Amino acid sequence: MNDCLANIRRAVNGMSANERKLAEFIMNNASLLRDYSSQQLAEAVGVSQSSVVKFSQKLGYRGYPALKLAVSEELARGSAQADLGQIPPPPSHDSTGTVFEELAQTKADVVKAISELNSEQALLEVVRTIEKANRIQFVAAGGYSLVVKDFALKLMIMGKSVVAESDPFVQRANLASMRRGDVLFALSVSGQNGHVIELAEAAKEAGLTIVSLTKYDVNPLSLLADHSLFSLDERAASHYSASAPHIVARVALQHLIDALYMVLSSRDTHGRELLILSQQAVENL
CATH class of the missing domain: 1.10.10.10 (Winged helix-like DNA-binding domain superfamily/Winged helix DNA-binding domain)
Known part of the structure; x- marks a missing residue:
């Protein structure tokens, strides 16, 4: 509709x-x-x-x-x-300074857009869900799995029981062993990836809590979720940068994940200390 x-x-x-x-x-x-x-x-x-x-x-x-x-x-x-007629063609970059300035402005606009798509209350509900979870499984469609794996690694270091496998067979096997109180964090920007939706449907039947991260749209994945977060797909991102929508979309997703992590770490002193100790250990290698 x-x-x-x-x-x-x-x-x-x-x-x-x-x-x-x-x-x-x-x-x-x-x-x-x-x-x-x-x-x-x-x-x-x-x-x-x-x-x-x-x-x-x-x-x-x-x-x-x-x-x-x-x-x-x-x-x-x-x-x-309404804005299409007002968007100027991408400017020609005559200097490095102009490139940096325009990229910085684009990122600032994208950060503002993400804060408008996701209320603080929605962010806090997801944070509380992660805090209470016994186990968390992350699944991601497309090329965004690296962003999710980085977030999963931080949570793991903070003491959370986390699974972030990319192999579909392993994902299904892990899901089968999860119980009520566990969380499926499902990312599909389109919200229509068949494999991710199948996992979400299985998680729903098993009584797991589902957190979705999709574009801001009516889509099957967000409708299955108990908590929904929203980012930009490349089509929406093209309104911020016609020449590099993939960069804008990645910036939007990374900002949202970083916001989740910052709220989590600010509420978990012990977890933050573990993360600092881990970073120090890596620096001393």
Whole structure:
């Protein structure tokens, strides 16, 4: 459903009183919806939480998270289309100084975008999930596995039980031995990688907690997740740098992972000390 708000606008006349309240609130406050849980939306409108869920399903979505993502996607797409005519062609770089300055500005813009896509509350929920986890398995699609493995290594040094294997057979074998209280951290920027989705579905059936990291979009992986984080795919990244969207996408992902690590280490004094000792040991080799 690419035109969520338009669909709501067309259907509003045939809605019940509670549904109309929800529809009008969403149409008038679409840009704020990203920060509202289903409970918060229900309280703001004056309806029950189940009314929010039923409203979302009546519009054809699996639940409120899917509706919220669809609205956010539509807003982002509209903003991007509005900005397309204003984006100048990539400048020719006459000096090294210009290259560094433009790259620094691009990174600053990307960092700001990531903070807008992910609320501090969402970040803290993922941090708490990792803190409470008995075991954590990381899986990643595409060329981002190195970023995930670096994060997994830091957690391992901090004393967490972590698995970050890239072999699909080993991933499935490890998943089969995991239990409630364990976490699957699944990264697929498209949110549609078949292997990652299969693992997430198996994790869901086993009662594991799923953390997804995808592009800011309605996608199968984020809908399976208990906690969702969002980065930029190369298409979105091209709005920041038409010549090097892959670099921008990697910067976005790395910034989000670094933010998770910084919050984790700030809350875990012992883990931070272990990491410092490990770094000192490596430097003395």
